[in-house]
Amino acid sequence: MAILYHHPLCPHSRFVRLAMSEYGLEADLVEEKVWERRAPFLALNPAGATPVLVExxxxxxxxxxxxxxxxxxxxxxxxxxxxxxxxxxxxRVETRRLTDWFNRKFFDEVSSHLVMEKIYKRFMPTNLGGGAPEMAAIRAGRANIRYHLKYVGYLIRQRKWLAGDRLTYADLAAAAHFSVVDYLGDVPWDEDETARGWYARVKSRPSFRPLLAESVPGTAAAPHYADLDF
Amino acid sequence: MAILYHHPLCPHSRFVRLAMSEYGLEADLVEEKVWERRAPFLALNPAGATPVLVExxxxxxxxxxxxxxxxxxxxxxxxxxxxxxxxxxxxRVETRRLTDWFNRKFFDEVSSHLVMEKIYKRFMPTNLGGGAPEMAAIRAGRANIRYHLKYVGYLIRQRKWLAGDRLTYADLAAAAHFSVVDYLGDVPWDEDETARGWYARVKSRPSFRPLLAESVPGTAAAPHYADLDF
Structure with a gap:
């Protein structure tokens, strides 16, 4: 069976898990703490980041x-x-544009800040960058997510799914990134009901179930996190 | 004819210009100052970044x-x-891995810092982030490039081109990013002769010529920049 090196709250890992599940592919999940920079992991991905698929x-x-x-x-x-x-x-252009939007732009502006400050830093040794969260980074992530949420609402008012009339990688990437922020309770769903409706649809898919069952030691999920009717 | 919205020292634009030239495709080049956030440009790319191809x-x-x-x-x-x-x-995996390495990792660690601080900031109005360069960012870019240069040397000691035995997107992406840093005179070529030899090979291709003829007002290219035998 394939192996997927991942982290439970790494949004890029979640995107790949969703995609593999939609494809009906199974993989053994191996949790990787990327900040440890394990030599065998660096041999699989010299960039030192999750996810990595080994078949x-x-x-x-x-x-x-x-x-x-x-x-x-x-x-x-x-x-x-x-x-x-x-x-x-x-x-394909529109799907890739929006997949990239979330995997890169949303990550740089929102999910990387929140996951790094609120989760990773708790597990990282101080000499590797661990420690107390920087509130400025958390505030930036929470401010930035608001316009991304609006953008999702804007797109979904014109289309059934983010990139068009069917589910694509763009929906899975976006939902993966929103899901980690939602785990932390930092998505202001009340600000856009259309975006909330889109997320409820993606969240209800069988591929999403394993993500909703996941938890990270020491940081409980927000109360509505696994609720399909949030 | 196609139109490519670009900036002369945007490494991602340069990568696409190289690729189009290798494909024998011509495009009218339109210089875009992304910091102006022109509405017609944002309609073409809501992410507000160069390059954008319009066919x-x-x-x-x-x-x-x-x-x-x-x-x-x-x-x-x-x-x-x-x-x-x-x-x-x-x-395809290896080509995409290395293309992504340069378009994302090298950019985040090296070329974005140097281009932003040394070029873009000179043209940006103060209220949009323009002004004096931050020396810390320039120092970071100059420190980080050294391990990327070593990585190129390491790969080229095993292979003819970065991703294998033929020229791929990986070489064009890498050379595009190195070229903007080289314009600024910040590539320590002396530290890796193998990497230098690889760059000399890419730089000698006809697709590279237009890039070597380019200049930015107020910032002259490093003396060896257009020299094929540097």
């Missing part, structure tokens, strides 16, 4: 975007019109 | 990685064994 007869596949393209190329066609990266150039 | 009969294609995948899917096959994203899943 039999292939070198390791490192990084959420590389894994997503790899899964599309090796398994996408079999999904027919449920393919997560749709066929036409136009739809 | 007839297609919505805009925003972002270097999205453009690279789009070009591969619409023009790649015609290049046969000169395709910049090779066919096999294994080679």
């Amino acid at each position: 039999a007869s292939m070198p390791s596949v490192p990084g959420a975007d590389v894994i997503a393209e790899y899964l599309d190329e090796t398994r996408g066609l079999a999904l027919g019109d449920r393919r997560l990266l749709p066929e036409s150039p136009r739809e | 007839a009969s297609m919505p805009s294609v925003p972002g270097a990685d999205v453009i690279a995948e789009y070009l591969d899917e619409t023009r790649g096959l015609a290049l046969g064994d000169r395709r910049l994203l090779p066919e096999s899943p294994r080679e």
Whole structure:
């Protein structure tokens, strides 16, 4: 069976877990504490980041975007019109644009700050950057998420799913990033009911269940986190 | 003809210009000052970043990685064994891993700091973040580039090109990022002769010529910048 090196609250890992589940692929999950910079892990991904997918007869596949393209190329066609990266150039551009929006822009502006300050730093030794959270970074993440939430609402008022009329990688990436922030209780859902409705739809999918059951020692999930009717 | 919104020292724009030239595609170049956040430009790319490719009969294609995948899917096959994203899943993983390494990791650690502090800030109004360069950021970029240069040398001691035995997107992305830092005179080529040899090979390609002829008002290129035998 494949192995996925991940962290429970790494949004990029969650994106790949959702995608693999939608493809019907199973993997053994191995939790990786990237700040330890373990040599065997660095051999799998010299960039030292999760997620990394290891399948039999292939070198390791490192990084959420590389894994997503790899899964599309090796398994996408079999999904027919449920393919997560749709066929036409136009739809592929829009799906990739928005997947990148969340995996990169939302991460840089929101989820990286909140996960780093509120979770990772608690587990990292002081000499590797651990310690008390920086409130300025948390405040920045909480301020920035508001316009991303609005953007989701704006898109969903025009389309059924983020990139068009069907579920794509863009929805899975966005929901993965929102889900870690939601675990921490930092998504102001009241500010956009359309965005909330979209997240409720993604959250109700069977692929989402394992994420909702997950917890991190010492930081309980926000009370509504696993509630499908939040 | 296609239009490419770019900035002369934006490394992601340079990567796309190199790729388009290798594909034999021409585009009208339109310089975009992203910090002005022009509404018509934001309509083409809500993320507000260069590069953006606009072709007839297609919505805009925003972002270097999205453009690279789009070009591969619409023009790649015609290049046969000169395709910049090779066919096999294994080679595609390695090419994408290293393209992402430079477009993201090298950018975050090196080229974004140096271009922002030494170039963009000179043209940005003070209220949009312009002003004197932050020396700490410049020092960080100059320190970080050293291990990236070593990594290029390490790879090229095992392979002809960065991702394998042929030129790929990985070489173009890496060379694009190194080229902007080289324009500023901040690549310590003396520290790795193998990496220097690789860059000399990429720099000698016809696709590179327009980049070497480019200049930015008020900041002259380092003396060896356009020299093929540096």
